Amino acid sequence: MPQHRFSILPVLAAAFAVCLTDAVVPATAAEIPAIVSRQRHEKKTFTDAEIVEGFLKTAFGAEFHLAGRVDRIRKYDSPVRVFADGSRADRKAQLAKVVADIRAKVQHLDIAMTEDKDAANVVVKLVRDHDLYRTIATFYGQERAKEIRSSLDPQCLSGFRKNDNYEIEHSDVILTVDNSDFVFFDCAYEELLQSLGPINDTATVPWTMFNDSVSMGFFDVYDQYLLNLLYDPRIKPGMNVQEVKAVLPEVLATVRAWVAKVNHLE
Secondary structure: OOOOEEEEEOOEEEEEEOOOOOOOOOOOHHHOHHHHHHHHOOOOOOOHHHHHHHHHHHHOOOOOEOOOOOOOOOEOOOOEEEEEEOOOHHHHHHHHHHHHHHHHHOOOOOEEEOOOHHHOOEEEEEEOHHHHHHHHHHHHOHHHHHHHHHHHOOOEEEEEEEOOOOEEEEEEEEEEOOOOHHHHHHHHHHHHHHOOOOOOOOOOOOOOOOOOOOOOOOOOHHHHHHHHHHOOOOOOOOOOHHHHHHHHHHHHHHHHHHHHHHOOOO
16 A cells, blocks of 8 residues: 655654555554565565665655754654553554564664653654644644645654754654554554654655555564664764764664564574
């Protein structure tokens, strides 16, 4: 199921992604045939050049740029706590599984759910489809909401706020709950991961979920490489491309070992 995504980076950085609707059937990712099939045929072997290309294309830039510099690394430099704001217990449970999976597969990222909204720096708003645009307008204003709707008619989106040191301070994610389990997982993984920093969609890397043409529904090996590179302590908020390229060879060696271990690729 193809997706169309829209990214924007004003002083408030935001990424938007479109998903399609279907009926809600509670399930885990391992029980969804579309996900199981994609996992079975997933590409897991990549050259250094393929990984580096995807990292540089997603960690820098923004698909739609309004204001603020986009030539620097943007990431959290503190523990990430995720709050699910909504009434659907099944979707909250699925979101918690997504967060736990990300935590298990990104070595240096301290991410977990919280029941305390005030303690959260990532707030996931779970809304019905007919409430989506009202929610978008609440977050981004009427004019921006109109622009988003006329451009792509999205059904899930995320955005983050960074400080002058390019450290992400807060992220907001909006997910619609009245769609299929596959679409919910697909949107939840993409939006949560983009809210952590890799905001730039790219049509030139065929293995990443940050590609309009790619729908995964799970945390694939290629994107594990990208997020583990981003959250390695040697990749710091505010670094430019040249600074990142200087440390990437040693960081990539460490990341390769970690991704191989957690995915039993050795």
